[in-house]
Amino acid sequence: MKKFINNVDTLLEESLSGFAKAHADIVHYNTQPHFVRRIQTARAGKVALISGGGSGHEPLHTGFVGEGMLDAACPGQIFTSPTPDQMLAAAQAVENGGGILFIVKNYAGDVMNFEIAAEMLECPNASVRVADDVSLPKNHSTGRRGVAGTLLVEKIVGAAAEVGADLAACQALGERVNEATASIGVALTSCTVPALGKPTFDLAGNEMEMGVGIHGERGLETLPLAAATEIVEHLAQAIDNELAPEKNQPVLLHVNGFGATPLLELHLIYGLAARFWEKRGVKICRSLVGNYTTSLDMAGCSITLTRLDDELIRFWDAPVHTAALRWGC
């Protein structure tokens, strides 16, 4: 295993400490228990947004803490759910009179721990569960996984909370964004979890894993490596089947890298995906390309599409000042 680390046991804390130091104007890092909260004071009565999940997906979620997005993020160990005490401590630190909205990716451990925290929390609170991965069927036993679409929920609800939407409105908006969003990914290599020290799964030199999860979960099928156009058709068709955007439907197209795929390739994928929907008359009016929801050092990418309307566009465009997304501030 070739990584820049000192010790598997201290990796997360050392990394979070470096992150907080590099972005000391935006975030504060609390160590016991671990959470990252925004520094800029929120308006009194603002709904406080908290997300979290296993680490290894950076910049998700810590990189999205700041004005216009999350109030706090609770990082678990790598690919491991954060614990309820982290969520409770974060909630106590950022609760500001408007209640707490938990934004939770749909994984059993995350869901359970955020539910425990919600039950113990004494202030008004609600949750949004993100489940945008269409590689699994809608009626899958534990539901679909939350992947790169989580960023969209966090950005859009973050903007609404900033301008005064109440807890119920934030929750409803988050659910609306989740419903309007579909993602699917493909891996060219496995990631290597530091504590394991070797790739999570093996892929031959001429294979790719279609419908892969962001924790190195194997996908629905292992296919022979194909040309980029064919790969994009496969991914985009799965999303299109689900969201069925009509002609002139405004959408946001997000191409997300899993960590080890160069921007050169991500932009090529973006161009092909844009052409797929442009051919169908869909109106791509917002875009995001880069490594936002990663899977450590996995080579691969995902495509996310969100159906937009005027309200969602306004919230997407609203000012945001975080380590990983910044505009208008």
Add this chain to the structure above:
Amino acid sequence: MKKFINNVDTLLEESLSGFAKAHADIVHYNTQPHFVRRIQTARAGKVALISGGGSGHEPLHTGFVGEGMLDAACPGQIFTSPTPDQMLAAAQAVENGGGILFIVKNYAGDVMNFEIAAEMLECPNASVRVADDVSLPKNHSTGRRGVAGTLLVEKIVGAAAEVGADLAACQALGERVNEATASIGVALTSCTVPALGKPTFDLAGNEMEMGVGIHGERGLETLPLAAATEIVEHLAQAIDNELAPEKNQPVLLHVNGFGATPLLELHLIYGLAARFWEKRGVKICRSLVGNYTTSLDMAGCSITLTRLDDELIRFWDAPVHTAALRWGC
């Protein structure tokens, strides 16, 4: 070779086309010859900044085109210098009455082609050569290479040009930033150039390449893989020997990923590097962590330090609106 491509021959054009589509509010992509220019109209009389170099280092330079930074970028084929006709066409497109400043990384092909373009250009022009890689001695036969410090020159001179600095002032400022900047990198793996189809060099599972270049040039020494703290001490000491920042010297600390190293590790490296200079009383007052000057899919990183003063801090903080760096606009 596992990459998202259709064809090695069309990879660059497909990628640039996707890049320009994703950032159509910031850049325009000209195809014959290839260059990317900013869309936002520059003030009449503004010095126009043009950079360029081989592709494969994205977001450098195309991702730095826009308000407050570059007026145009000329991408060559992967790891191959752009040609004078690209530079001339870009210059004609963005010249705005203030002359042209070429920002050139110090590689023989880039230097030669930018010199040819400068000679053919009929408007006033000047050049800044960036040579921040301290892994080579100062008296190296072809001079030191330009690496991640190039971003600093482009950002700071871009801000000065935006507020009216003339051609001579921009050139002098660029040279001053170059003198105040030192970088050095380490690779854990080689990159794979698409046209070659296999890694440029081989490293054993327990080796790292210290002082590596951004084109997969082998470094000064192949060393056994060490703990992160030891690696950072090695890199930071080489920079410190060169720049010799005194106590209370304000600096910018930039940790740059080569493409396949996760943010989790880059932030850990940042924390260790910050501690190195904080211990010496150096004042880290600006930071940048992420994949900015990459080497395709190489795992590795570089550290860059720039001695700052009030003027450089003001220009660093000035508004910038590009695909890869954005604040204040």
